[in-house]
Amino acid sequence: MAVRKIKPHLHTVLAPEGLYALPVPVLLWQKNTDTLWANPSFEKEFGQVNVERFATQPHLHLIQEKPISLTLFSMVGRHEGFVLENKKGMKIPVEMKINHYGDASDECYLVLIENVSMKVDLEKQLIQNHFEIQKAYAELKTTQDALLQAAKLASLGELSSGIAHELNQPLQAILGFSQELEHLEKLSDTGKEFLGDIIHASKKMAEIIKSLRSFARQSGDELIETDVEHAVREASHLMHHQLMAMGIQMTVKAEKNLPLIVANGIQLEQVMINFMSNARDAIEQTKRKDGMITVTISGGDEAVVVTIKDNGCGMDSQTQSRIFDPFFTTKEVGKGMGLGMSISYGILKRLHAEVSLKSKLAEGTEFQITLPTQSQVTQTRSKR
Ligand SMILES: Nc1ncnc2c1ncn2[C@@H]1O[C@H](COP(=O)(O)OP(=O)(O)O)[C@@H](O)[C@H]1O
């Protein structure tokens, strides 16, 4: 195949003078003579059309990333996704628009080449922006969820401390008088039984009030350097007998040389007890004989991570999304108050800790609590 420059005098069905002067790069393939022509705009941008670069049949190597054969020229229409090397050796993304002219005696294919680098750059930018927006949206959603949770907890905190205070006074009176009555000899057996019920119910109410108060008090307590493992072991010690009696095994494994975190040891212990007792309840619900709670503590410079895993009933996704809501419980009346998780969440948020969970119905649940070390907390604070 011969390769030629488009000359003004080129004899073809097309007006050659027009092609010659066209400000966009153009290639012209004259089928009968198998000659490829290029106009000066083409040569200006992509260099000389020479046999070596273009005429190696059946593939034209001018298009490096997608070698094309001359037959492509007969594919009339618009073609995207080609790359041409320009004179400086840069790869230029191009689109080619192929038109067909003439008849069997003088058949020509005209290829208009459009440099689409700007379009491609814009597209890349658009995709990049799209991903950034998606990322920002996800972050916004997480922050919004956390804020909503914090707002719920804050309003509940205020409300509950007020209610707890108001209810506690009359309740203590009921309890006090009932206990006095218990010593009266005149009471019938039925009377004694009813009184026992009143005292039992009042004590239960006092417990609830105590929980509400500790929930409202959270923000006042002192934070000092605290050993996470110690808090976990204390909690496990407190749970030990109860779990043994129920045939549930609990193991605590801790890495050596864990860093201290800034927290309130008693509150941290309370958090661990909450997670452990929920694991216990979840196992109890399955009535299985091989109940297991596995607690592991690991850590690095940045954080101490506690995982609490159980082989209990697990949770569906709806329950998972609500567990930190105050008063959310799936337990029967009298068993669960639905405050354990929201109290724990409040305590952990104050320590800048993160809680994540994996759970599958009928298989169990694993909570992961990431407690940042003091240096981490100071760093995040100073970044604000
Ligand atoms: N380990 C767990 N396995 C299954 N469900 C759990 C677990 N931990 C928490 N939950 C669910 O979260 C709910 C809320 O827990 P919590 O706030 O401690 O309240 P409560 O234990 O009083 O119900 C529970 O009722 C239960 O449905």
Ligand SMILES: [Mg+2]
């Ligand atoms: Mg609970």
